[in-house]
Amino acid sequence: MPASRPAPGMPAAGGDGPRHGVDRTPEQDLAPLYAAAVAALTWGFRLVAALLVAGLLLGLARGEELRTRAAPLSEVLPAVLDGRASGLIELAIVTIVLTPAVTTLVLAVGFARLGDRRFAGLSLAVLAILGVSITLALLP
Amino acid sequence: MDVGRAVELGAVSAAAAVLGSMLGLGGGVFLVPIFTLFFAVDQKLAIGASAVAVVTNSVVGSTVHLRSRFTNLRLAMLLQVTTAAGATVGAIVGARADPRPINALFGAVLVYAAVSMVRGAAVRGGGQHPAVVPGTDAADAGSAALDGVYRDPASGATVRYRPSRVRLGLSVSGLAGVLSGVLGIGGGVVQVPAMNLLMGVPVKAAAGTSSFMVGFAAVATAAVYYARGEIDPQVVVPAMVGIFLGSQIGSRLTRRVPTERLVVLFVLILLYLGGSLLLRAFGITVPGQR
Numbered sequence: 001m002p003a004s005r006p007a008p009g010m011p012a013a014g015g016d017g018p019r020h021g022v023d024r025t026p027e028q029d030l031a032p033l034y035a036a037a038v039a040a041l042t043w044g045f046r047l048v049a050a051l052l053v054a055g056l057l058l059g060l061a062r063g064e065e066l067r068t069r070a071a072p073l074s075e076v077l078p079a080v081l082d083g084r085a086s087g088l089i090e091l092a093i094v095t096i097v098l099t100p101a102v103t104t105l106v107l108a109v110g111f112a113r114l115g116d117r118r119f120a121g122l123s124l125a126v127l128a129i130l131g132v133s134i135t136l137a138l139l140p
Numbered sequence: 141m142d143v144g145r146a147v148e149l150g151a152v153s154a155a156a157a158v159l160g161s162m163l164g165l166g167g168g169v170f171l172v173p174i175f176t177l178f179f180a181v182d183q184k185l186a187i188g189a190s191a192v193a194v195v196t197n198s199v200v201g202s203t204v205h206l207r208s209r210f211t212n213l214r215l216a217m218l219l220q221v222t223t224a225a226g227a228t229v230g231a232i233v234g235a236r237a238d239p240r241p242i243n244a245l246f247g248a249v250l251v252y253a254a255v256s257m258v259r260g261a262a263v264r265g266g267g268q269h270p271a272v273v274p275g276t277d278a279a280d281a282g283s284a285a286l287d288g289v290y291r292d293p294a295s296g297a298t299v300r301y302r303p304s305r306v307r308l309g310l311s312v313s314g315l316a317g318v319l320s321g322v323l324g325i326g327g328g329v330v331q332v333p334a335m336n337l338l339m340g341v342p343v344k345a346a347a348g349t350s351s352f353m354v355g356f357a358a359v360a361t362a363a364v365y366y367a368r369g370e371i372d373p374q375v376v377v378p379a380m381v382g383i384f385l386g387s388q389i390g391s392r393l394t395r396r397v398p399t400e401r402l403v404v405l406f407v408l409i410l411l412y413l414g415g416s417l418l419l420r421a422f423g424i425t426v427p428g429q430r
Binding site: 030033034037038041042044045048052056066067068069070072073086089090093094096097098099100101104107118119122123125126129130132133134136 | 192195196198199200202203206207209211213214217218220221224225227228231232285355356359360361362363364366367369370371372373374376377380381
């Protein structure tokens with residue numbers, strides 16, 4: 001089966017092989033990064049879910065209509081501070097969009113801490129590219 | 141807000157996510173056609189909503205793959221460079237493009253997905269597996285830094301692999317990013333076969349890595365559409381909730397329902413939606429659609 005074929009120069013795979021052999025592979029060295037990425041994504045989603053639920057409940061309680069166009073980012077926080085449901089909903093949308101970007105930053109820091117400057121740099125490059133599109137969203 | 145319409149949008153988003161997660165395509169590939177063909181949602185608003193829904197699906201779904209180590213983080217970040225760049229360019233171009241070529245491109249992608257599914261089913265039915273092609277060029281044979289390993293829960297075996305043809309993978313990822321940006325889909329329909337067949341990444345690792353990557357590509361699309369004021373919370377919120385619920389249901393159904401038996405139904409749906417979009421690109425609306 002192709003999936004279990006060892007790559008050139010790599011030891012043969014096997015479920016009963018010595019565990020330390022698995023532990024020394026590059027992917028296993030990244031265990032703290034996997035944990036950090038999972039934490040960033042999980043907390044990002046929890047925040048989004050809380051904002052959505054709060055916004056929908058507030059909207060139902062006040063009979064407030066959702067906008068048909070999301071407000072520019074500069075107007076989202078003032079709307080939240082005013083206690084408007086639409087502000088909370090739009091903040092949820094912005095937060096879900098920012099969550100992968102935050103995860104990329106977490107990965108860049110994680111790679112740097114592991115001394116892997118090449119992949120820290122690549123992560124920052126991805127962040128810069130995402131930054132271009134997010135900057136477009138921030139521009140009036 | 142029209143609650144009835146929101147429920148309908150949420151329900152079809154959930155259904156799209158159920159189908160998408162069972163097919164390994166993600167729900168985004170169905171959202172834009174359904175929103176535009178049956179709910180008369182403006183194409184740009186549908187793409188913006190789909191992009192946000194794809195991010196949501198990726199944020200939730202990729203944690204499972206990360207915990208299982210199916211996601212190859214280094215490979216993801218490497219391929220993400222061209223994917224994110226392609227998605228940003230694609231979104232900027234797509235947001236300004238006329239709806240007709242977008243419909244034509246989307247229709248072609250859906251037909252391609254249907255054909256790929258038929259070919260995949262034929263290969264599995266023949267008892268064969270898609271060939272894993274190692275790098276043929278020493279300079280492009282893959283780096284040890286990209287080596288991946290995970291324990292396959294089905295067989296209990298430890299699977300090790302080294303992605304090859306990295307430069308080709310980067311090019312195809314850029315193309316997937318452009319499609320993601322133009323169409324508001326995740327791009328997994330291109331990424332997973334490319335990683336598996338071109339780069340020799342096992343299917344589970346390809347799916348896990350793609351699931352993580354598509355969210356990043358969709359971020360670029362969503363941000364561009366947000367900047368252009370083409371995010372409609374009345375469409376986005378039902379899509380987000382529906383995609384989340386649907387992907388949860390779909391991942392559970394996948395374990396119980398033999399997906400192979402449903403391939404014919406899925407292919408027919410893809411062909412119907414793809415054909416409808418191709419016809420609409422030529423100004424023809426299929427009866428029953430808006």
